[in-house]
Amino acid sequence: LIALYRFSRPHTVIGTILGIISVSLLPVQTIADLTPTFFMGLLKALVPSVLMNIYVVGLNQLYDVEIDKVNKPDLPLASGDFSMETGATIVSISLLMSMTMGIRFKSPPLFLALFISFLLGSVYSIELPFLRWKRHAFLAASCILTVRAVVVQLAFFIHIQKYVLGRPLVITRSLMFATAFMCFFSAVIAVFKDIPDVDGDRHFGIQSFSVSQGQERVFWLCVYMLLFAYGAAVIVGASSCFMPSKLVTVLGHCTLASFLWLKTQSVDLSCKASITSFYMFIWKASEYFYCLPL
Structure with a gap:
């Protein structure tokens, strides 16, 4: 079970769950909308999405075994805790169950989100021309940006608003802000994740931004992008007409930005563990964002 937990890359699973819950609450207008039907619709979005998440990260590990022996030797396939056959079985079952649920639940945006995730997750990892x-x-x-910033936000919003709550599609200000904000966060995650992996990536010909531009330059680019996103969130929050929302949003994002800046002062770019710790902090910061009002 511990090996399966590591194989699923739990920080990505948590990010997926919180992201879907957060965007699913955006169409909710009153407490009366939080019916058993709503929660069943939310569950129908969460379960196949988590399974698809396991497919995507598992597939990447199947094709990255040799790289992971250098970059992430604690992962189950790289460490030998799982055989390639076990990994392939988990990935195949996760994909089959996810797509089957996507078809059976009869929600076009839900199925489209799963299919796009499958498509992009596959072309990202599979070694073919x-x-x-x-x-x-x-x-x-x-x-990464397309799935986490665009597909998750738009598809699951439409799934809840139209196919669960039964309302006509209306794109709200909060949805546009969440999508724009997560574009920054997803871009940072997509770029930053390769900073601690430059040795293995360089050896196996992976031309990441960290390999081509250098770790320090990419690190500070990511930090400034996050600070810009927090600054934009503060401005948007300050424009809210609802005072409690204004206070929580402004203070919350100012606090997150302050923690981010303080955390950068202790990062040692020559230490892989230090960089990885900061990367996990970025994931946690994205999870805190989901808890703040929009």
């Missing part, structure tokens, strides 16, 4: 997009920095970042 014209695929293996992770070798190219721009294509790799585009895959």
